[in-house]
Amino acid sequence: xxxxxVEPTAGAHxxxxxxxxxxxxxxxxxxxxxxxxxxxxxxxxLISTYLIYKGKSRVGPYPHEVWTDPSTxxxxxxxxxxxxxxxxxxxxxxxxxxxxxxxxxxxxxxxxRTTFMQRLEGNxxxxxxxxxxxxxxxxxxxxxxxxxxxxxxxxxxxxxxxxSFFVLTGFHxxxxxxxxxxxxxxxxxxxxxxxxxxEGLVVDMCALYWHFVDVVWIAIxxxxxxxx
Amino acid sequence: xxxDTAAHDxxxxxxxxxxxxLWTALFLTIxxxxxxxxxxxxxxxxSAIYVPSMIFMSAVKFAVVCAVYMHLxxxxxxxxNLFVGPLVIAIVTCVGLLFLFGKVAIRISSGQ
Numbered sequence: 001x002x003x004x005x006v007e008p009t010a011g012a013h014x015x016x017x018x019x020x021x022x023x024x025x026x027x028x029x030x031x032x033x034x035x036x037x038x039x040x041x042x043x044x045x046l047i048s049t050y051l052i053y054k055g056k057s058r059v060g061p062y063p064h065e066v067w068t069d070p071s072t073x074x075x076x077x078x079x080x081x082x083x084x085x086x087x088x089x090x091x092x093x094x095x096x097x098x099x100x101x102x103x104x105x106x107x108x109x110x111x112x113r114t115t116f117m118q119r120l121e122g123n124x125x126x127x128x129x130x131x132x133x134x135x136x137x138x139x140x141x142x143x144x145x146x147x148x149x150x151x152x153x154x155x156x157x158x159x160x161x162x163x164s165f166f167v168l169t170g171f172h173x174x175x176x177x178x179x180x181x182x183x184x185x186x187x188x189x190x191x192x193x194x195x196x197x198x199e200g201l202v203v204d205m206c207a208l209y210w211h212f213v214d215v216v217w218i219a220i221x222x223x224x225x226x227x228x
Numbered sequence: 229x230x231x232d233t234a235a236h237d238x239x240x241x242x243x244x245x246x247x248x249x250l251w252t253a254l255f256l257t258i259x260x261x262x263x264x265x266x267x268x269x270x271x272x273x274x275s276a277i278y279v280p281s282m283i284f285m286s287a288v289k290f291a292v293v294c295a296v297y298m299h300l301x302x303x304x305x306x307x308x309n310l311f312v313g314p315l316v317i318a319i320v321t322c323v324g325l326l327f328l329f330g331k332v333a334i335r336i337s338s339g340q
Contacts, residue, residue, distance in 0.1 A: 101246060227283075
């Protein structure tokens, strides 16, 4: 994965030299971090709601326990599908790797790449598209999970668990969808004219958002799925 | 201008390489496998250390992604403060709400 560096950050320096702020930092990057900070509060409030209502549902189906409907006598198993969610968690983790490699490829455009692996490492379009595809796979897993829940009789208003679960994971899924659209836009620009080295910040902002979506899922996966 | 360049150098000079990103991904995958295994290992899953260990592993993964992938370890401290500040406020609020309304509150009120 090593490559010969030829002034790898010179273009990025040029770009920043044109952007004067009192902090010396790009305002767009400060803005995306402030946005991510506010998003933290949104997701922690949703997770708090889930944790407060955890175990307080009067009717099933339940996330980890078997439940028999007294009116019909029908027995429901534990509703959460850990193998599918584990797979989607792995997919999201790999998408974060692809995203960070996309950013790395854009900010190191001037690095000379000779071998196949080096050219692959520097192919930002490939990594952007890979991230988007992995994001879509994650969304497909979530759609499968939601559909199977509804087929088993667990709708948005069935009980406290379902309401807090669907709202939290639904909000996360909406964020992933927005991230996929952002990635596709960047990939289209990269395909059309190529993202320049001085546009690293544009990719960096998308990457920060995408990694944030990933860290939120790291918390959700443990708190909702693995802790009974 | 000099301030701009200094801040920029500070932000970009120590960004990790692709190799570091690959090692980080491997570490995250291993921790995730341990987490999922713990769920299926009954003695671990039923022990008192299960929940703290899961939260610890999750927190480590969270911190590693933020530090390496989101470059908080290498970037300007202002970005770290913009992220960690709201996160700390949110977590403290969450713990407070759990004491007021969650299982923690029920345990205290019932004397367990």
